[in-house]
Amino acid sequence: MSEFALPPARRLYVHVPFCTRKCAYCAFASEPVAGLSAGGLEDRLDQYLGGLVAELTARRVQLASGPLDSVFFGGGTPSLLGPARVQSVLDLLGAWGLLDAGTEISMEANPESLGRAADWKLAGVRRLSLGIQSLDDQVLRWLGRPHDAAQAQRALQDAVATGLRVNGDLIIALPNLPRDVPAEVQTLAALGLGHIAVYVLGVEPGTPLAARLHGLPKREGPLDPDAEAQALVEARDALVAQGFQQYEVSNYARTPAQRCRHNLGYWHHEAYLGVGPAAHSFLQTPAGPVRSWNHAGFQPWLESLAPPGAGPTQGSELLTAEDLVLERLMLGLRCAEGLSLEALASQLGVVLPFADSAALRGLLDGGLLTLDGPRLRPTPAGMLQADGLAQTLSDLVVAAVPGLG
Ligand SMILES: C[S@@+](CC[C@H](N)C(=O)[O-])C[C@H]1O[C@@H](n2cnc3c(N)ncnc32)[C@H](O)[C@@H]1O
């Protein structure tokens, strides 16, 4: 394999580890703050901001010099920070020369804590990703969301009217609940959203939802993979009918300009720096490309940043050639634009054995993949099983390329 070296990171992820309260299904790293007094919450958020500035200052050298391609405030619920704190982070990045007019600046937000979209725009946010999940109040209650459908629609209307780029997240494939996803999609489209992300419900171990579904009869429990695929196809058909284009397994945009460039960076296997509790990074080191992750708990993360703390990184993994090939295949086959075979060859030294592999020909002939010049693309059917396809291709490569595996 040729030596793959990541260019310096032009993408920054900021993890904000607070939520009003935890939704029943969610295993993302965040702590509920509903029990704190108003003063207690302000103190916690200020402590977080102090830690964030310390981490950014210490790790600034891990970013490329010059303007970043994207900054993404994710969570948790970044909107709990309020516009002034987010603006102070953006002001710092701006003072370091890391922002310009082309930098995509996204923030995840919950409808009930969005506040006025105009205040976020003034603070420097350019793209809002709102967790809608459903426009059906019964479904929202089942999911344990802290807002109703009317609040979600008002937040979306305000964000669109303010001129921000707006995404709405939906969760589909819920067990045993009547739901009209096409009607919800139609309503979202009519509100003028430029982007919609559709996730299949994950029943994550340790969540209240997992406990609730445990031991239920099959018809009331989590959906099987076929039913999940059916739910994805139903959502995809509804989105396409409303003029959205699928550009990744879960992501749809009205126009290419509305695609989330930050997430595209992940799928293009680009370097990024992640700061905040539980944030992951993918960076070049002298030993090779390394994926690392920060302490997940708020206090351990904060203490690691105070002198003489050891720094926020809790663990890291040097990626092997085989890891990188599998990742490249998995990420590429999630995207409608597919995988560049030229980049696979020039960066990772891998040429897929089209001529000699009956299994590979079978995937092409079976309508799961298409070969389009120098790109290997998943068909719509292939996208539904992108990870399995990537694993099959990776196994073929490992068997065919000496030194891998
Ligand atoms: C981590 S949340 C952060 C955004 C914000 N706090 C919210 O809930 O809207 C980002 C998105 O992940 C999705 N998500 C979280 N847990 C999920 C699960 N168990 N299954 C499917 N989607 C999930 C939801 O669609 C959510 O909007």
Ligand code: SF4
């Ligand atoms: S889905 Fe969003 S609001 Fe709900 S617990 Fe997870 S991060 Fe928090």
